Amino acid sequence: METNIETTLRIALQKKGRLHDDSMGLMKESGIKFNIGNGRLVAQSTGFPIEALFLRDDDIPQSVFDGVADLGVVGENEYAEKGYELDIVKRLGFSKCRLSLAIPKSEHYTGVGWFNGKKIATSYPEILKKFFAEKKIQADIHEIAGSVEIAPGIGLADAIFDIVSSGSTLVANSLKEVAVVMKSEALLVANKNLDEEKRALLEQMLFRFDAVQAANSNKYVLLNAPNEKVKNIVDILPGMKSPTVLPLAEAGWSSIHSVINEDKFWEVIDQLKENGAQGILIIPIEKMIL
Numbered sequence: 001m002e003t004n005i006e007t008t009l010r011i012a013l014q015k016k017g018r019l020h021d022d023s024m025g026l027m028k029e030s031g032i033k034f035n036i037g038n039g040r041l042v043a044q045s046t047g048f049p050i051e052a053l054f055l056r057d058d059d060i061p062q063s064v065f066d067g068v069a070d071l072g073v074v075g076e077n078e079y080a081e082k083g084y085e086l087d088i089v090k091r092l093g094f095s096k097c098r099l100s101l102a103i104p105k106s107e108h109y110t111g112v113g114w115f116n117g118k119k120i121a122t123s124y125p126e127i128l129k130k131f132f133a134e135k136k137i138q139a140d141i142h143e144i145a146g147s148v149e150i151a152p153g154i155g156l157a158d159a160i161f162d163i164v165s166s167g168s169t170l171v172a173n174s175l176k177e178v179a180v181v182m183k184s185e186a187l188l189v190a191n192k193n194l195d196e197e198k199r200a201l202l203e204q205m206l207f208r209f210d211a212v213q214a215a216n217s218n219k220y221v222l223l224n225a226p227n228e229k230v231k232n233i234v235d236i237l238p239g240m241k242s243p244t245v246l247p248l249a250e251a252g253w254s255s256i257h258s259v260i261n262e263d264k265f266w267e268v269i270d271q272l273k274e275n276g277a278q279g280i281l282i283i284p285i286e287k288m289i290l
């Protein structure tokens, strides 16, 4: 008898670390929950035909390239370092950081030429090699797996090339950032040879991710305004279509409802107040289908 094997996607996610929680959060908000526990490294899901492989982030690009996984969530830094050709399906907007060169703060920086003849500690030798080749810098790249920032202080290197976010690790180690080589965020990557059925499933998953991302970056705005100011306020608030305007019980006043990008909201708040807006409520959106 012929069995009907349903197509299932496989996604490689970080087992634990900075990418793990946000990756799992995105899946959960998209209605995809994994049955994890007991240290299991493969997990089935409920809510979508997908299973997860939990790996170290270093191994995610290769697992997707080899087809062990169809998809992966990985930092752009790790994707660039490993150099495997993958499809970048979506930029996910979390785990934002940069890869920078940093030197002891007591050093006088004279431009990238400073690095000529220096020893630089890093976990990202390939990205750094490329950068130095472009800039025609001859330097000694010393690969270490972690705690890169302590290398100059213990005499292991003259400088470092590592991840920077707030910059507090650099400050704590008496270093200063002198050049940003690349910016990074989490990427959803895919194997280049997914079959049609898997691509169709990926599209369905992306639809959910888009709804989650749109919801997270937008807010529902409610405010009250005198009727004569409604036109001005509607012009200030760019909604998904046009804002909804409803009469209030109090004569001469209306309630205006709209959806607005969170960043934009802070830009227009003063204009709204100048136009007599009152009782402004900003409400999170659970999902948003455009």
Ligand SMILES: Nc1ncnc2c1ncn2[C@@H]1O[C@H](COP(=O)(O)OP(=O)(O)OP(=O)(O)O)[C@@H](O)[C@H]1O
Pocket (backbone or CB within 6 Å): 014, 015, 016, 017, 018, 019, 055, 056, 057, 058, 074, 075, 076, 077, 078, 095, 096, 097, 163, 164, 165, 166, 184, 185, 186
């Ligand atoms: N301080 C930070 N701020 C924002 N994003 C960061 C920061 N540090 C790292 N990241 C991003 O998160 C990714 C994972 O970081 P993490 O520190 O968990 O990696 P790791 O120690 O290499 O983990 P693994 O055990 O999986 O190899 C990095 O590759 C980078 O893209």
Ligand SMILES: O=P(O)(O)OC[C@H]1O[C@H](OP(=O)(O)OP(=O)(O)O)[C@H](O)[C@@H]1O
Pocket (backbone or CB within 6 Å): 018, 146, 147, 149, 162, 163, 164, 165, 166, 167, 168, 169, 170
């Ligand atoms: O600029 P900052 O905000 O200080 O962030 C940068 C630090 O964050 C990461 O380390 P993490 O804290 O994840 O520790 P680990 O990777 O060494 O475990 C990265 O390796 C840097 O050391």
Ligand SMILES: [Mg+2]
Pocket (backbone or CB within 6 Å): 056, 057, 058
């Ligand atoms: Mg790693």
